[in-house]
Amino acid sequence: MDLAIGNLPDMAPGFYQQRLFREHYVAITRPDHPLLGGAMNAERFAVAHHAVVVPHGTGHSAVEQALVDRGLASRIVLRVQNFLVLPAIVTGTDLIALVPRSAALTLAVNHSLGQLPSPIEVPAFVVRQCWHERFHGDAANQWLRVLVAELFMEGQPADKA
Template identity: 40%
Template sequence: MNPDIPLIDIKLLRLLDALHSTGSVTRTAELLGQSQPTVSIGLGRLRTQLGDPLFVRTPQGMQPTPRTEALIGTVREVLDGLRRLSESQARFEPAAAQREFRIFMTDASHITLLPRLFTHVCALAPQVRLEAATIHPGMAAALQSGEADLALGLIPGLEAGFYQQALFDQDWVCLAHPTHPRIRPRRFTLKDYVRESHVGIVSGTGQQLLEATVKERGVERNVVLKLPGFLGLPAIVSTTDLVATLPRHIGETLARVAGLQVLPCPVPIPGFTVKQHWHARYHHDPANVWLRSVCADLFMDRSARATQRT
């Protein structure tokens, strides 16, 4: 870019175009919503910058000089290009979209959130596909690069460069067989909790919070069976006397499926917030905005906190 060439204000280019079309300072002022003195001042600036009278007053009105005639085509190309640029904001039309969204989810979210999300997306965007990806250490890079679109769950590792939005809060419950011989509904005490044998989940940030809390409080759990995820948990609890401790959302979902009883957890385990996370690069991407809005509409507790950037 040559610093010796003066930049022409876009408003002055519009003035030049309008004056060429109308041949009248008065009508140009009306067309642009300006006063006649303002138009005259603008024309004076253009004459100075371009080194030419540009228009000459005649009985037939303001007539363009040869320099103006040579420039007007280029001026209109510039103005037309700017109009197209302003009108070409990307849009996402879910009904016609053909793409795949990749979402990092916790094991629990596969059971509690994904069915509702998939059903809703199918209804609004029948050609859109979803992939539920397992949370792993490389997901931050995948979200930054666009290989993935969103992450759902308790994911404290997504920090610098990410936005987050709270969806709903979680506390903790226990699950047991509905006819457990030693557990009485609504009277499940810490003594009962310590006495019973447990089935535990070995993965997930929520389970790490559980393990840290029982250890800190000196609660001795007799965990006789460990599972990598929630998939086999309903069958285990419904056919044994084992007790499971897990977040309320997944706990109540599994209880409904397997006919289990839900008990208040007698250990005061800190609650947590399930959030959706996305990278700042895609904060204004129309497709990402749409997907986030769908998740918020489906899952957000309306008292939850607003969008935050970490």
């Protein structure tokens, strides 16, 4: 692995990491979903059926945990491992999904999606770039890390995990 970018809170020893930006979750739906009409609140959100993304090795399990903590485990009707499959799912159903705001914006480029603020609190997270110590001195890897940081970073120097 040359470089990993994402919500990667539990990197093993021997990896460097650099904070890029802070992210929060929003809800995506089909454009004509009934939840888009009227005021969104936790009660309306609670009656919806949910798709959740649970990729392994990331911190995105916070969405599922937030739903479970609010007694909404039975409203989770679909679990997927990838954000990229969500547009096909939510545009063809009444399911809604909580995704990182940047993912919602990216997915909306090629898909007609409704978007609304999350009516329940899901902890924000930090997007980081991570690399193994054996690549730390590699010139090509350094160039790539600088490029990524210039494109996305809010601040903070690299730390070793």
